[in-house]
């Protein structure tokens with residue numbers, strides 16, 4: 001019997017989990033997968049907003065990796081400390097792995113320290129710990145100037161800062177302190193969703209309706225912890241009582257040190273997601289693929305890698321290149337969800353169809369999470 005191909009997947013987020021489950025389904029007899037992540041559980045990106053605004057607790061949104069049931073996949077909770085892409089060797093805090101195929105799906109790290117003053121007087125809400133901290137803070141917030149700021153041009157989930165603004169508005173209304181509060185969203189992006197004017201206009205309309213100020217094309221470059229003032233690139237100043245940040249994003253240091261990056265991110269062949277090192281692939285937020293950073297994108301890229309490996313290992317024609325077809329669900333206030341159906345890569349320019357917010361779409365979003373729980377972990381969604 002031929003030895004199975006050893007596929008080592010670094011990172012068990014959206015990209016890593018989708019790839020592991022697809023390889024189990026498509027190549028169960030030909031591969032063995034080692035899936036490595038530093039954490040013991042997965043949390044959907046959007047679940048951080050649920051935690052931040054008290055819809056669900058951290059314990060409720062954690063899905064333990066021990067639930068991964070596939071005999072094709074071995075999960076290891078270890079921290080990756082070095083990657084040698086030439087030899088396809090990986091060193092962790094607990095051992096070493098030698099791969100036939102290596103896939104880097106380590107996501108993007110947050111760098112609050114890249115904005116002077118932010119660690120001293122602002123709060124990021126993009127990590128699970130950050131979202132939980134902001135949840136605790138909001139419980140005692142009795143009014144003042146809130147700034148929600150995107151601090152870099154390259155960040156996960158373009159709608160998330162707006163979702164946070166709508167959910168904050170609702171929570172402050174419920175608590176009777178909205179009238180004592182200003183909310184101001186500041187972002188370097190020219191519009192909320194650059195590929196969809198329809199979605200952008202809907203978001204801006206809802207911000208205006210709720211009295212949420214917004215400054216597009218504006219970048220906050222530093223915070224003054226003593227004066228509690230944010231400094232903008234154009235010289236303006238913005239006072240704040242509570243500063244909620246989407247910090248600068250960076251590829252994890254272990255990826256940068258491996259030599260896989262160029263200009264900070266991992267370049268890949270857009271048809272196969274192979275890096276310049278043969279047999280080494282990268283998917284998701286860590287790449288510089290010309291698509292937004294989102295879980296649904298990482299998932300689609302992983303599906304393409306699974307098809308590429310299936311063609312190479314089991315034979316058959318090469319798969320079609322990744323088309324960039326995704327559905328994005330957007331929290332738009334009052335517990336309603338809007339939907340954007342996007343195709344980034346098939347045509348000459350991205351196309352996006354917007355479905356206005358409704359409570360029915362909230363059920364669709366729950367269904368989206370349920371299918372991933374079932375596919376990746378074999379458990380139904382709570």
Ligand SMILES: Cc1cc2nc3c(=O)[nH]c(=O)nc-3n(C[C@H](O)[C@H](O)[C@H](O)COP(=O)(O)OP(=O)(O)OC[C@H]3O[C@@H](n4cnc5c(N)ncnc54)[C@H](O)[C@@H]3O)c2cc1C
Nearest residue numbers: 011013014015038045046080106107157284285294295296
């Ligand atoms: C508030 C918020 C809301 C969001 N909402 C949505 C949404 O509605 N829809 C959507 O599609 N996307 C959403 N996203 C974005 C989505 O979460 C990410 O784009 C997606 O998770 C990227 O997938 P990935 O596999 O590239 O990386 P990740 O899912 O980030 O996975 C990377 C994994 O690598 C692990 N890792 C990193 N370094 C190491 C190391 N040295 N050793 C071991 N393990 C390591 C991490 O622990 C992590 O599990 C949201 C994000 C946020 C923050």
